[in-house]
Amino acid sequence: MAILDVAKLGHPILRQVAEAVSLDEAQSSGFQNFIDDMVETMRKLDGVGLAAPQVSCSKQVVVIASEANPRYPDESDLPLMVLINPRLTERSDERIEGWEACLSVKDLRGKVRRHRKVRVEAFDRHMNPLSFETEGFLSIVLQHEIDHLNGKVFLDRMEDFSTLTHLEEFDRFWMSQATKV
Numbered sequence: 001m002a003i004l005d006v007a008k009l010g011h012p013i014l015r016q017v018a019e020a021v022s023l024d025e026a027q028s029s030g031f032q033n034f035i036d037d038m039v040e041t042m043r044k045l046d047g048v049g050l051a052a053p054q055v056s057c058s059k060q061v062v063v064i065a066s067e068a069n070p071r072y073p074d075e076s077d078l079p080l081m082v083l084i085n086p087r088l089t090e091r092s093d094e095r096i097e098g099w100e101a102c103l104s105v106k107d108l109r110g111k112v113r114r115h116r117k118v119r120v121e122a123f124d125r126h127m128n129p130l131s132f133e134t135e136g137f138l139s140i141v142l143q144h145e146i147d148h149l150n151g152k153v154f155l156d157r158m159e160d161f162s163t164l165t166h167l168e169e170f171d172r173f174w175m176s177q178a179t180k181v
């Protein structure tokens with residue numbers, strides 16, 4: 001396995017719409033190795049999610065996991081999830097607000113409002129279909145990662161930039177307010 005380089009804001013691939021993954025492609029050993037590398041990279045960098053365009057592959061793949069994550073100490077653990085060709089098929093009108101950050105937007109956090117609940121349809125790494133509804137932190141992470149597949153980053157979802165904060169200042173001024181989303 002390998003740790004992959006993360007594309008930072010400004011890399012054009014982060015602004016492209018990612019291509020769907022075909023069944024043949026998903027079954028190749030190269031693709032399965034790539035998924036393992038994505039998981040390893042996410043864990044190494046303490047991410048809770050990673051989308052393939054962030055590692056310079058414009059394909060519809062996201063991985064999500066959080067196990068006692070130091071970047072999100074107050075959030076519940078998320079079991080490892082690999083989603084191929086994910087789509088949001090339902091979104092609640094009700095919104096929740098949370099602090100977001102991104103491995104491609106270094107050293108910044110900002111408040112973003114997202115749908116509280118979403119329904120996701122996707123395939124797992126073996127192309128078995130998945131359909132589930134989720135809410136709260138996982139819902140936020142899913143919306144953030146699926147945005148990456150559509151060329152969007154969390155900054156695009158901020159209503160204004162008044163909460164945009166460098167991590168150093170976040171720790172000084174905002175940490176106490178950064179409770180559950």
Ligand code: NI
Pocket residue numbers: 101102103104144148
């Ligand atoms: Ni991100």
